[in-house]
Amino acid sequence: MATIQEVAKHAGVGVATVSRVLNGSGYVKESTKEKIMQSIKELDYTPNEMAKNLYHNRTGIVAVIVPEVSHPFFAEFVNAVEIALCSHGYRMMLCNTWQERNYERQYLEMLKKRQVDGIIFGAHTLDISDYQSSNRPIVALDRNLGPDIPCVSVDHKEGGRIAAELLIEAGCKNLVQVSGDGNMQSPSNDRHSMFQRVCTEKGILSHGVATSWNRLDFKHFEELSELVMTEFPDADGFFATDAIMLCLMRAAAKRGKMCGRDYKAVAYDGTYLSTLTEPSLTTIVQPINQLAEECVRLIVCQIAGRKTEDVHIKVSVRKGASTEPFAERERS
Amino acid sequence: MATIQEVAKHAGVGVATVSRVLNGSGYVKESTKEKIMQSIKELDYTPNEMAKNLYHNRTGIVAVIVPEVSHPFFAEFVNAVEIALCSHGYRMMLCNTWQERNYERQYLEMLKKRQVDGIIFGAHTLDISDYQSSNRPIVALDRNLGPDIPCVSVDHKEGGRIAAELLIEAGCKNLVQVSGDGNMQSPSNDRHSMFQRVCTEKGILSHGVATSWNRLDFKHFEELSELVMTEFPDADGFFATDAIMLCLMRAAAKRGKMCGRDYKAVAYDGTYLSTLTEPSLTTIVQPINQLAEECVRLIVCQIAGRKTEDVHIKVSVRKGASTEPFAERERS
Numbered sequence: 001m002a003t004i005q006e007v008a009k010h011a012g013v014g015v016a017t018v019s020r021v022l023n024g025s026g027y028v029k030e031s032t033k034e035k036i037m038q039s040i041k042e043l044d045y046t047p048n049e050m051a052k053n054l055y056h057n058r059t060g061i062v063a064v065i066v067p068e069v070s071h072p073f074f075a076e077f078v079n080a081v082e083i084a085l086c087s088h089g090y091r092m093m094l095c096n097t098w099q100e101r102n103y104e105r106q107y108l109e110m111l112k113k114r115q116v117d118g119i120i121f122g123a124h125t126l127d128i129s130d131y132q133s134s135n136r137p138i139v140a141l142d143r144n145l146g147p148d149i150p151c152v153s154v155d156h157k158e159g160g161r162i163a164a165e166l167l168i169e170a171g172c173k174n175l176v177q178v179s180g181d182g183n184m185q186s187p188s189n190d191r192h193s194m195f196q197r198v199c200t201e202k203g204i205l206s207h208g209v210a211t212s213w214n215r216l217d218f219k220h221f222e223e224l225s226e227l228v229m230t231e232f233p234d235a236d237g238f239f240a241t242d243a244i245m246l247c248l249m250r251a252a253a254k255r256g257k258m259c260g261r262d263y264k265a266v267a268y269d270g271t272y273l274s275t276l277t278e279p280s281l282t283t284i285v286q287p288i289n290q291l292a293e294e295c296v297r298l299i300v301c302q303i304a305g306r307k308t309e310d311v312h313i314k315v316s317v318r319k320g321a322s323t324e325p326f327a328e329r330e331r332s
Numbered sequence: 333m334a335t336i337q338e339v340a341k342h343a344g345v346g347v348a349t350v351s352r353v354l355n356g357s358g359y360v361k362e363s364t365k366e367k368i369m370q371s372i373k374e375l376d377y378t379p380n381e382m383a384k385n386l387y388h389n390r391t392g393i394v395a396v397i398v399p400e401v402s403h404p405f406f407a408e409f410v411n412a413v414e415i416a417l418c419s420h421g422y423r424m425m426l427c428n429t430w431q432e433r434n435y436e437r438q439y440l441e442m443l444k445k446r447q448v449d450g451i452i453f454g455a456h457t458l459d460i461s462d463y464q465s466s467n468r469p470i471v472a473l474d475r476n477l478g479p480d481i482p483c484v485s486v487d488h489k490e491g492g493r494i495a496a497e498l499l500i501e502a503g504c505k506n507l508v509q510v511s512g513d514g515n516m517q518s519p520s521n522d523r524h525s526m527f528q529r530v531c532t533e534k535g536i537l538s539h540g541v542a543t544s545w546n547r548l549d550f551k552h553f554e555e556l557s558e559l560v561m562t563e564f565p566d567a568d569g570f571f572a573t574d575a576i577m578l579c580l581m582r583a584a585a586k587r588g589k590m591c592g593r594d595y596k597a598v599a600y601d602g603t604y605l606s607t608l609t610e611p612s613l614t615t616i617v618q619p620i621n622q623l624a625e626e627c628v629r630l631i632v633c634q635i636a637g638r639k640t641e642d643v644h645i646k647v648s649v650r651k652g653a654s655t656e657p658f659a660e661r662e663r664s
Contacts (some may be wrong), residue, residue, distance in 0.1 A: 061425070068411060070604070075407040079400060082428050086435065093393070094426040096414050103418065218604040246608045253610040272402070272550040276578045276608075278585040 002043035011039040058117050062299055063093040063107050066122040071216040072243055072271040073288070074122060077141070080292030081120065088300045090117070097123040097214065111136045118299040121145065124184060125214065137302035139295045144185040150302075152294045152313045153187040154286045159317040160194035163239045163266045163284055166319075168202050170264045172237030175199060175206040176228055178244050181213040187312070191268070195239060207232055211244075218247065225251035237264045242273040245281065270320045283320030290315050334375035343371040390449050394631055395425040395439050398454040403548040404575055404603040405620070406454060409473070412624030413452065420632045422449070429455040429546065436462075443468045450631040453477065456516060457546065469634035471627045476517040482634075484626045484645045485519040491616045491649040492526035495571045495598045498614060498651075500534050502596045504569030507531060507538040508560055510576050513545040519644070523600070527571060539564055543576075550579065557583035569596045574605040577613065602652045615652030622647050 004022075008015045013032060020026040021036045028036075039045070064081055066074040082092045093116060095103050104126050110116050111134055118137030124145065131138060131145040138145065142153045167175055179192040192208065199206035209228055212220060225247040228235070238248050245267040249259055259265050259277075267274050270285030294313050301308050336354075340347045345364060352358040353368045360368075371377070396413055398406040414424045425448060427435050436458050442448050443466055450469030456477065463470060463477040470477065474485045499507055511524040524540065531538035541560055544552060557579040560567070570580050577599040581591055591597050591609075599606050602617030626645050633640050 069401065069414070070404075070407040070411040072402070072404075072407075075402040075404075078426070079402040079428055082401070082426060086427075092426050094410070094414060094424050095418075096411055218607065222607075250608060250610045273608075275550065275554075276582060276605075278582045 002045040004045070007036065007039045007043055007045050010043060011036045058303070059115060060090055061093050061116045062090045062296075062303075063095060063110065063116045063119045064122065065095045065097060065104060065107055065119060067097050067214050068216045069094060069096055072273050073241070073269050073286070074216070076271055076288045077122065077292055080289045081296060084293050084296035088296060090296075090300070097125060105130065108134050111138075117303045120295045120299055123214070124186070128185070137299055139298045139302070141291060141295055142186050142188055144187065147311065150298045150308045150311055150313065151187065152291055152298065152315070154291065154317045155314045156188050156191035156317075157194045159268060159284045159286075160191035161198055162317070162319060163191075163268065164195045164198035164202075164204075164206075166266050166282060167237040167239065167264055168198070168204055170237070172264055173204060174232070174235050175204060175237045175239065176209060176232050176235045177206060177238070178209050178211065178224065178228070178240035178248075180211055183213070187314075207235070216243075218243070221247040222251070229255060235263065237266075239266050240268065242267045242269045242271050242281070242283065246273055246277075249277075267320075274320060280320070285318050285320045287315055287318070334377040336377070339368065339371045339375055339377050342375055343368045390635070391447060392422055393425050393448045394422045394628075394635075395427060395442065395448045395451045396454065397427045397429060397436060397439055397451060399429050399546050400548045401426060401428055404605050405573070405601050405618070406548070408603055408620045409454065409624055412621045413628060416625050416628035420628060422628075422632070429457060440466050443470075449635045452627045452631055455546070456518070460517070469631055471630045471634070473623060473627055474518050474520055476519065479643065482630045482640045482643055482645065483519065484623055484630065484647070486618045486623065486649045487646045488520050488523035488649075489526045491600060491618075492523035493530055494649070494651060495523075495600065495616055496527045496530035496534075496536075496538075498598050499569040499571065499596055500530070500536055502569070504596055505536060506564070506567050507536060507569045507571065508541060508564050508567045509538060509570070510541050510543065510556065510560070510572035510580075512543055515545070519646075539567070548575075550575070553579040554583070561587060567595065569598075571598050572600065574599045574601045574603050574613070574615065578605055578608075581609075599652075606652060612652070617650050617652045619647055619650070 004015055004018055008018045011018065013036060017028055017032065018036055020028050021033055062085055064078060066078060069075055069078050078094060085092050095107055097103055104123065107119055108130060111119055120139050120141060121143055122141040124143035128146040131149055138149050140149055140151045144151060177192060177195050180186065180188060196206055196208065209224065211224060221244045228248060229251045238245065240248060245265055249265065252259065252263065257263060265281060267281045267283045270283045274281045274283045294315065298308050336347055336350055340350045343350065345368060349360055349364065350368055352360050353365055394417055396410060398410060401407055401410050410426060417424050427439055429435055436455065439451055440462060443451055452471045452473060453475055454473040456475035460478040463481055470481050472481055472483045476483060509524060509527050512518065512520060528538055528540065541556065543556060553576045556576070560580060561583045570577065572580060577597055581597065584591065584595065589595060597613060599613045599615045602615045606613045606615045626647065630640050
């Protein structure tokens with residue numbers, strides 16, 4: 001591969017002149033410019049993009065950090081973020097914080113060292129002060145990372161309220177809701193507290209079960225589902241994410257229990273998983289594309305040096321279309 | 333943020349000397365080195381990693397290109413690749429070639445311009461010559477990109493053979509197999525031709541249905557499943573990937589047909605989807621972690637300038653554990 005030095009020598013000019021032409025900066029005589037372009041062509045010189053980015057002090061890369069990309073919600077989110085970033089001319093660097101691995105600090109370091117232009121955090125394991133002190137473009141999906149860091153989430157309160165009302169209207173008296181680890185500071189905690197509040201107001205029993213910290217794998221969901229079925233054999237209604245709900249339904253089926261007949265279910269997220277049952281599950285849908293687009297809009301805005309208007313963007317949830325109010329996964 | 337110039341001025345040395353200390357290259361007197369380190373600390377200077385990578389002519393980034401990361405197989409593959417790349421000190425840049433979008437050429441350009449150190453291609457839409465001419469580190473997952481580009485896949489012939497034998501042994505006489513677009517040059521075509529060959533040898537009817545080019549979304553799978561059920565109402569056995577199989581099962585359930593009782597099913601891939609039915613589906617498992625680790629091993633090897641030993645690495649498939657030979661998704 002030809003170097004910039006070889007191009008300069010071939011064109012009979014200095015390296016600085018070639019650099020000015022490549023970066024479109026400073027004055028270069030038209031005839032000299034033509035000579036340089038000719039040399040670039042003849043020597044098949046490819047300008048080093050790293051050097052160009054260094055010159056402009058940007059990388060064109062946004063990092064996206066999620067707990068686990070194989071989880072359907074994050075898979076669909078990452079898919080949508082990559083498409084939105086591309087449309088703004090950015091590339092996506094992807095990181096899983098999977099289980100014990102904690103790479104968030106490394107990525108914050110990369111942001112500080114300008115190896116990436118911004119980070120979208122869909123995982124949150126550090127102290128809020130760590131994120132705050134970076135003072136560089138950050139957007140959080142469903143995480144409270146401090147007062148100056150924009151957060152994008154759905155209106156979880158509304159989601160929790162609708163779910164509780166649907167189950168209670170369907171006649172449930174003994175509910176179980178599965179939530180994430182409550183120690184994490186996330187707007188999604190609102191959905192569980194609102195669910196609980198509606199149950200308490202209506203005098204309906206509601207048990208809470210939490211997943212372990214940063215565990216979003218199906219092995220964990222299966223173990224948890226077995227536990228729920230053993231501990232709450234009389235539960236007649238469940239509220240959990242699509243992925244966990246499918247595991248709960250499987251654990252129930254093993255015990256001869258059928259969704260619709262023996263219990264009701266309202267799933268949260270509305271990923272493709274919720275469409276795989278026949279008929280479809282009753283679902284509270286998080287509009288994943290809209291969440292992704294808002295995250296990208298806010299990160300691009302910050303990279304461009306503009307102030308972001310809202311600190312917390314709330315996207316509305318909607319009730320997922322299902323052919324019947326509650327899925328009967330198995331037909332008798 | 334302090335610049336290297338400010339550090340040099342503060343320490344009373346030249347920029348080149350600071351650069352030598354930062355890169356650990358060339359001789360610098362110990363006392364000068366200490367003075368520079370002190371200035372770096374006092375000014376809170378963060379060395380620009382882009383400049384450092386430029387110096388070493390590497391980015392520390394490997395691009396991974398898949399058709400769609402929200403597809404369960406690619407989601408699990410990308411998850412595993414990211415973990416393996418991290419363990420080798422590399423970051424992952426992720427690209428979807430989703431449907432009409434064709435960004436493979438752009439990424440090949442990035443590879444040429446040294447914005448990434450290597451590419452793992454899990455998608456393939458360009459001419460083989462485009463990949464060949466890059467002459468830079470490339471590994472292909474399940475794609476034939478030419479004689480000099482290492483390919484990693486499972487032993488698809490074995491997979492197709494086992495699937496056909498399982499269905500025929502179970503008494504099926506009228507089979508349907510769903511394959512990818514046959515125009516794509518992929519080792520996975522072997523699985524379909526082997527399936528067909530076993531059927532022909534045993535005198536069993538077998539119909540082939542292909543997905544559309546680069547379509548891996550559930551909407552397409554659902555439409556295709558409806559088509560299969562309408563066109564082949566008497567089919568008594570199906571062979572398709574997990575994701576498509578779940579859609580086929582749903583389309584069958586709509587018509588009152590039950591897996592195990594009315595038809596047999598063998599799924600290919602063995603993603604978490606195949607574990608969501610009760611009992612589990614009979615599955616031919618592609619060991620996704622092993623595929624990911626082989627891809628990463630081969631790309632890291634090439635980046636280090638070493639010759640890769642095998643052009644086509646074949647990983648063995650295995651029959652997935654299921655409690656019964658064929659899933660009965662719905663209990664009567």
